[in-house]
Amino acid sequence: MSEGDGLDIILQQIRQCRLCEPDLPLGAxxxxxAHREARILIVGQAPxxxxxxxxxxxxxxxGDRLRSWLNIDRDTFYNERQIAIMPMGLCYPGKGRSGDLPPRxxxxxQWHQRVLDELPxxxxxxxxxxxxxxxxLPNKPKTLTDTVRNWSQWSPDAIPLPHPSPRNTLWLKKHPWFESEVVPFIRNRVHQLLAI
Structure with a gap:
């Protein structure tokens, strides 16, 4: 088995996963x-x-707002050899009272560590x-705001971000430091890694 085969097998298993299907309103x-060469990993919520x-x-x-924060186009964003994308919940969880339900x-x-082991x-x-x-981030502050405000304690390896959903526009207005301080750092780091 060559390098990359392990990841291909895991990705195939993930795409065939039906573990939660009975609880998913639109099915699994x-x-x-992901690709073995990827240097950036995005861990989001759920589709x-x-x-x-x-x-x-x-x-x-x-996604449009996230790409704007990173200052990259769709082609770069979707190049698996550069950027891996793995949500906490891999399937659409359904609608809740105020937006989508939490990720399963x-x-x-079930899957994250197996994928991470194949992304050296x-x-x-x-x-x-x-x-x-x-x-x-097991020892993070209690709130998302405080976690994002303390982003530098995990950088440059990991950086916590708010969700770029249009629902968070008010959060972004209330916390302008995110787009004035954190976004420029993320952009620089992402572009450094994409240039390697």
């Missing part, structure tokens, strides 16, 4: 992108309905939203 459609329908991660207004809790323990070149992990931060 695990969405993940939204548009991502579920297209099987393309971040294929929505949240089964996915990350990751130099930056972007942890987007509270679910990714709670899972990967």
């Amino acid at each position: 459609n695990p969405v993940i992108r 939204g309905i548009r991502v579920h329908q297209t099987s393309i991660p971040w294929n929505d207004p949240s 809790k089964e996915c990350a323990p 070149n990751i130099a930056l992990t972007l942890l987007i939203g509270q679910y990714a931060q709670n899972y990967y």
Whole structure:
């Protein structure tokens, strides 16, 4: 088995996963992108309905804002040899009272470490939203705001971000330091890694 075969096998297993299907309103459609050469990993929440329908991660207004924060185009963003994308929940979880339901809790323990073991070149992990931060930053502050405000304690290896959803526009207005201080650092780091 050559390098990369292990990841290909795991990705195939993930895409065939039906572990939570009885609880998914639109059925299972695990969405993940990864390549052994990737240097950046984006860990988000869970696919939204548009991502579920297209099987393309971040294929929505949240993705547009995220690409704007990173200052990269769609071609770069979707180049698996550069950027791996692995949400906390791999399938669309359904609608809740105020947006989508939380990501399914089964996915990350079932799949994440197996994928990470096959991504030896990751130099930056972007942890987007509270679910990714709670899972990967065990000693973080209690609130997302305080976690993002203290981003430098995990950089340059990992950086916590708020979710780029249009629902978070008010949060961004209340916390202008995120776009004036954190976004420029992330852009520089991402572009450094993409240039290697």
